[in-house]
Amino acid sequence: MGIKGEDTRQKIIDKAAELFLIKGFNATSIRDLLEATGLTKGCLYFHFKCKDDIGLEYLRQASEKFMLFLDQGLQGSSGVDKLDNFLIGAFTYHNSRDFVGGCLFGNTALETSDTAPDFAKLTAATFHQWRGKLTNIIQQAQEEGGVINNRTAEDLAEFVIATLEGGIMQSRLNKSEAPMKNCVETLRALLYTTKNK
Amino acid sequence: MGIKGEDTRQKIIDKAAELFLIKGFNATSIRDLLEATGLTKGCLYFHFKCKDDIGLEYLRQASEKFMLFLDQGLQGSSGVDKLDNFLIGAFTYHNSRDFVGGCLFGNTALETSDTAPDFAKLTAATFHQWRGKLTNIIQQAQEEGGVINNRTAEDLAEFVIATLEGGIMQSRLNKSEAPMKNCVETLRALLYTTKNK
Numbered sequence: 001m002g003i004k005g006e007d008t009r010q011k012i013i014d015k016a017a018e019l020f021l022i023k024g025f026n027a028t029s030i031r032d033l034l035e036a037t038g039l040t041k042g043c044l045y046f047h048f049k050c051k052d053d054i055g056l057e058y059l060r061q062a063s064e065k066f067m068l069f070l071d072q073g074l075q076g077s078s079g080v081d082k083l084d085n086f087l088i089g090a091f092t093y094h095n096s097r098d099f100v101g102g103c104l105f106g107n108t109a110l111e112t113s114d115t116a117p118d119f120a121k122l123t124a125a126t127f128h129q130w131r132g133k134l135t136n137i138i139q140q141a142q143e144e145g146g147v148i149n150n151r152t153a154e155d156l157a158e159f160v161i162a163t164l165e166g167g168i169m170q171s172r173l174n175k176s177e178a179p180m181k182n183c184v185e186t187l188r189a190l191l192y193t194t195k196n197k
Numbered sequence: 198m199g200i201k202g203e204d205t206r207q208k209i210i211d212k213a214a215e216l217f218l219i220k221g222f223n224a225t226s227i228r229d230l231l232e233a234t235g236l237t238k239g240c241l242y243f244h245f246k247c248k249d250d251i252g253l254e255y256l257r258q259a260s261e262k263f264m265l266f267l268d269q270g271l272q273g274s275s276g277v278d279k280l281d282n283f284l285i286g287a288f289t290y291h292n293s294r295d296f297v298g299g300c301l302f303g304n305t306a307l308e309t310s311d312t313a314p315d316f317a318k319l320t321a322a323t324f325h326q327w328r329g330k331l332t333n334i335i336q337q338a339q340e341e342g343g344v345i346n347n348r349t350a351e352d353l354a355e356f357v358i359a360t361l362e363g364g365i366m367q368s369r370l371n372k373s374e375a376p377m378k379n380c381v382e383t384l385r386a387l388l389y390t391t392k393n394k
Contacts, residue, residue, distance in 0.1 A: 106307065
């Protein structure tokens with residue numbers, strides 16, 4: 001495929017992205033995609049054989065970008081610094097978007113868990129990678145004495161992700177930063193040992 | 198409306214309920230509802246003027262039932278007992294359903310926050326009531342010295358709900374009880390004071 005073809009392919013994914021994020025995958029129609037891209041049906045179907053393929057490619061790209069975001073966010077001189085930079089980074093990102101669209105991976109999890117195995121598998125893999133990265137950081141923080149150690153690093157990583165997903169959901173629903181902010185503040189208050197508070 | 202009419206109306210809601218929960222509201226079509234109920238289009242539209250009205254009535258009924266479930270679950274001789282019975286009750290309920298469908302209110306929050314204000318308002322009101330009930334229990338537990346008090350009861354109630362919603366999401370996605378179980382166990386480990394562990 002030439003550069004123009006690649007551009008069109010990417011344009012479809014980018015335009016689809018906002019629709020999927022805000023309306024959800026199921027509620028986005030091929031007609032919506034044609035309107036948003038300005039393409040003909042023939043052109044759209046030249047690049048993707050169905051809506052699922054657009055959704056899966058978008059999810060793949062978003063997952064890759066998210067891993068980069070995580071690697072950039074999980075920086076710092078100690079484990080707690082890294083965890084803290086990530087928590088603040090996640091809040092800042094969603095707050096800057098006024099929580100519109102929420103978390104793509106959380107949305108996809110809820111929309112596809114029981115009905116679309118390909119999407120669910122890719123989403124589960126993204127959460128798995130995310131959990132792995134957080135586990136390493138929390139383990140480091142526990143070894144340094146910065147994070148409580150009455151639960152394993154893996155359990156705490158899973159707990160942090162669940163709490164953030166629920167916090168994003170509540171902030172999005174209430175159109176307010178308060179719920180996610182409270183979740184981040186409470187995580188900090190509960191997980192960090194006294195020397196880091 | 199006679200008894201038969203009321204029966205049909207309720208039958209539509211009950212059949213719609215499982216479809217909405219598993220497929221999501223947007224992905225459930227009028228055709229799906231006709232197949233599930235065995236009714237004609239004329240009969241369905243006699244009872245509800247559109248799919249939204251079925252969804253809203255279902256959500257209203259589900260919210261009422263959930264408040265009863267909460268009142269039954271939030272029992273015990275102390276605040277911590279009440280909170281613990283609720284946490285275990287929530288896990289037992291979702292586990293008994295193998296996490297199929299997940300949490301209706303969480304699903305609806307993610308599906309409708311940015312697109313369907315009537316649904317979002319009703320869902321937000323349900324979470325608001327839930328948070329109020331949990332806040333009272335946690336406040337009692339804090340006064341009795343059973344729950345940590347470095348965060349307000351209201352903040353902890355919001356935090357508990359967010360964590361449970363995220364835990365249900367992860368268990369549903371991974372088709373495993375482990376994530377939600379870990380969230381409940383971690384909440385117990387972090388929130389209860391030493392005398393209750």
